[in-house]
Amino acid sequence: MAEEIQNKLLDFITRSFMVEKEEIDLDKSMIDEGIIDSFGLIEIATFLEDEFQIKITEDKMIRANFGSVTKIVNFIEREQGK
Amino acid sequence: MTTKTKNTRCTKCILSCSFPKIKFDQDGICNFCRNEIYFTTENQSISNAREKILKLLNENKGKGEYDAIMCYSGGKDSTYTLKLALQKYNLKVLALTIDNGFLSPVAFNNINRTVDALGVDLITIRPASNFFIPLIKASAFHQIYNPKTQTRISSVCNSCISIINIAALKLALEKKIPFILAGFTLGQIPANSIFYKNNYTFFQESREPILKKLRELIGNSVDDYFCISDSLLESTESYPYNINLLCLDDPSEDEILTDIKKLGWIHPEDVDGCSSNCRLNAFNNFIHTKKMGFNPYELELSHLIRRGKLTREDALKKVADQADITSLKPILQQLGVLQEEIEQL
Numbered sequence: 001m002a003e004e005i006q007n008k009l010l011d012f013i014t015r016s017f018m019v020e021k022e023e024i025d026l027d028k029s030m031i032d033e034g035i036i037d038s039f040g041l042i043e044i045a046t047f048l049e050d051e052f053q054i055k056i057t058e059d060k061m062i063r064a065n066f067g068s069v070t071k072i073v074n075f076i077e078r079e080q081g082k
Numbered sequence: 083m084t085t086k087t088k089n090t091r092c093t094k095c096i097l098s099c100s101f102p103k104i105k106f107d108q109d110g111i112c113n114f115c116r117n118e119i120y121f122t123t124e125n126q127s128i129s130n131a132r133e134k135i136l137k138l139l140n141e142n143k144g145k146g147e148y149d150a151i152m153c154y155s156g157g158k159d160s161t162y163t164l165k166l167a168l169q170k171y172n173l174k175v176l177a178l179t180i181d182n183g184f185l186s187p188v189a190f191n192n193i194n195r196t197v198d199a200l201g202v203d204l205i206t207i208r209p210a211s212n213f214f215i216p217l218i219k220a221s222a223f224h225q226i227y228n229p230k231t232q233t234r235i236s237s238v239c240n241s242c243i244s245i246i247n248i249a250a251l252k253l254a255l256e257k258k259i260p261f262i263l264a265g266f267t268l269g270q271i272p273a274n275s276i277f278y279k280n281n282y283t284f285f286q287e288s289r290e291p292i293l294k295k296l297r298e299l300i301g302n303s304v305d306d307y308f309c310i311s312d313s314l315l316e317s318t319e320s321y322p323y324n325i326n327l328l329c330l331d332d333p334s335e336d337e338i339l340t341d342i343k344k345l346g347w348i349h350p351e352d353v354d355g356c357s358s359n360c361r362l363n364a365f366n367n368f369i370h371t372k373k374m375g376f377n378p379y380e381l382e383l384s385h386l387i388r389r390g391k392l393t394r395e396d397a398l399k400k401v402a403d404q405a406d407i408t409s410l411k412p413i414l415q416q417l418g419v420l421q422e423e424i425e426q427l
Contacts (some may be wrong), residue, residue, distance in 0.1 A: 016272065017230065018102055018103040018230070018233070019103075031228075031288045032291075034228050034229060034230060035230065036230060037227070037230050037231045037288070038191075038229045038285045038288040038289055039271070039272070039275060040230070040233070041284070041285070041288060042274075042275045042278040043272050043275050045276050045277065045278070046127075046274040046275065047274055050127075050130060050274070057285075058279060058281050058320070058321065061279075061281045061283075061284040062284065063284075063287055066284075
């Protein structure tokens with residue numbers, strides 16, 4: 001399950017932000033790494049809502065959930081498990 | 083497959099060989115045109131956004147003094163969006179203009195004529211020049227923003243738009259206005275960002291490295307223009323939505339110009355081919371092209387070409403209509419920048 005989520009997310013990131021999969025460190029902040037900017041966070045959040053049929057409320061828009069690819073994947077898994 | 087060749091542009095759009103991650107095939111068509119980059123569900127994203135935006139507008143309008151703040155520059159796109167907001171979506175709008183000191187006098191006339199014709203209240207904020215000019219110089223001559231951001235906007239424009247965004251958000255929070263409107267088009271923003279909740283705290287975390295650089299270069303006054311006070315945040319129950327209505331209608335430039343001319347809108351002559359309101363844009367484009375090797379409007383114009391909203395020939399005319407160092411002299415003088423400083427970039 002986590003692998004499927006991660007693959008979809010990485011596919012979106014590589015196609016949307018002009019980056020190769022090998023350039024993405026799964027455990028580092030994509031903003032700190034220069035892969036996305038704050039607009040990229042909006043793009044990713046919108047993609048997650050549409051692709052995984054979840055609702056991302058304001059209180060969930062935190063670094064602990066969006067700080068890296070791994071954190072995002074874990075966040076999606078938690079939300080889908082609810 | 084060929085890669086980057088000097089002085090090459092895509093034969094279908096206008097992206098140049100210096101654009102990040104670009105590759106051309108044997109026909110000179112770039113990987114952006116071949117749909118290898120960017121998600122391809124744009125029409126679906128627009129359709130989803132339309133449905134959600136209409137629901138949000140219906141649920142929230144008519145509840146306060148204003149339904150929306152319009153970030154109104156007096157340019158063609160924001161003028162058209164303001165008209166849409168009133169006449170198509172029936173919103174009560176407060177227009178907000180940031181006078182950066184470089185707006186064309188014709189743009190000011192356009193602003194006044196439009197708000198008068200539409201019956202809209204207008205607030206104008208002019209940032210102190212002893213803050214704004216150093217901000218422009220810092221943005222032009224230092225590496226402030228993520229290179230990713232600079233694929234779609236020049237650093238100087240980004241600084242100016244950040245001031246506008248924060249001013250609009252402050253006003254929305256103070257007056258409890260549920261929507262902030264802007265005149266961005268598809269190409270300037272991605273299709274899945276047509277609307278979003280403006281969660282200041284979340285975004286600000288990601289902007290902190292940028293603010294740190296700006297504070298080091300021009301001082302703590304950056305916080306007055308790029309941040310929102312704790313007291314205002316503490317009294318905030320919910321953040322407004324930012325919405326780009328223009329992306330839902332997706333009109334061509336000709337359609338926009340024909341429509342806004344009915345309001346008395348006139349195209350300024352003292353701006354470059356990519357702007358319809360700001361004299362500083364020519365400087366921004368010149369610096370960006372010198373630093374990055376491509377015009378900051380290439381991505382947007384190429385997108386319009388792919389959507390059939392602009393011809394390649396017209397797009398090329400726009401990027402060709404750029405200032406040279408000599409014609410920039412009045413702007414350089416106003417900024418206190420020497421020609422040698424630019425040449426050294």
